[in-house]
Amino acid sequence: GAGVSQTPSNKVTEKGKYVELRCDPISGHTALYWYRQSLGQGPEFLIYFQGTGAADDSGLPNDRFFAVRPEGSVSTLKIQRTERGDSAVYLCASSRTSGYNEQFFGPGTRLTVL
Amino acid sequence: QKEVEQDPGPLSVPEGAIVSLNCTYSNSAFQYFMWYRQYSRKGPELLMYTYSSGNKEDGRFTAQVDKSSKYISLFIRDSQPSDSATYLCAMRADAGNNRKLIWGLGTSLAVNP
Numbered sequence: 001g002a003g004v005s006q007t008p009s010n011k012v013t014e015k016g017k018y019v020e021l022r023c024d025p026i027s028g029h030t031a032l033y034w035y036r037q038s039l040g041q042g043p044e045f046l047i048y049f050q051g052t053g054a055a056d057d058s059g060l061p062n063d064r065f066f067a068v069r070p071e072g073s074v075s076t077l078k079i080q081r082t083e084r085g086d087s088a089v090y091l092c093a094s095s096r097t098s099g100y101n102e103q104f105f106g107p108g109t110r111l112t113v114l
Numbered sequence: 115q116k117e118v119e120q121d122p123g124p125l126s127v128p129e130g131a132i133v134s135l136n137c138t139y140s141n142s143a144f145q146y147f148m149w150y151r152q153y154s155r156k157g158p159e160l161l162m163y164t165y166s167s168g169n170k171e172d173g174r175f176t177a178q179v180d181k182s183s184k185y186i187s188l189f190i191r192d193s194q195p196s197d198s199a200t201y202l203c204a205m206r207a208d209a210g211n212n213r214k215l216i217w218g219l220g221t222s223l224a225v226n227p
């Protein structure tokens with residue numbers, strides 16, 4: 001079956017611009033996670049959705065970052081007024097709710113802010 | 115101090131060697147311990163997970179957790195060039211529905227033919 005997909009695979013933008021990153025989870029997975037991975041670092045948690053609601057957004061670095069999941073499936077991570085420090089790979093993962101809840105990751109969106 | 119510490123390497127071994135990777139952690143609430151493999155420009159892929167303490171074996175891979183020492187290990191036997199990747203440890207608490215993972219830096223491994 002299809003895995004987690006993320007679009008675009010690469011995004012280059014200029015400082016100060018607005019960007020949207022999209023995640024399509026595995027069908028039937030109710031939990032969805034966003035992580036950010038900088039070069040040479042492990043992923044850093046940003047936000048976790050259970051269904052349509054954000055169950056934990058404690059990892060969002062500031063109010064320029066926002067994420068939605070209006071129908072409990074696709075999620076969009078939105079970054080306003082981008083800064084050079086936002087450059088990283090943004091990873092999305094999804095999991096079932098019951099049991100162990102292995103998180104399956106997408107390939108990521110590589111964001112470069114010039 | 116980070117919650118999870120992992121030596122980034124790089125680690126270079128000859129084909130067929132036994133590889134030992136490890137992480138230490140500080141949060142005693144962690145109950146699930148995972149090892150992910152990440153190839154360049156790809157997302158992490160789960161290799162092994164362990165709940166609480168103990169050992170788990172899957173083919174050439176063995177995961178060990180020692181909660182008393184807050185130390186986890188991954189062993190790779192008969193390493194192959196295709197094992198060359200970054201290996202990340204990740205862990206989480208068993209607290210309600212929040213399953214956010216806390217990650218190590220990742221160890222870069224090169225297996226030379």
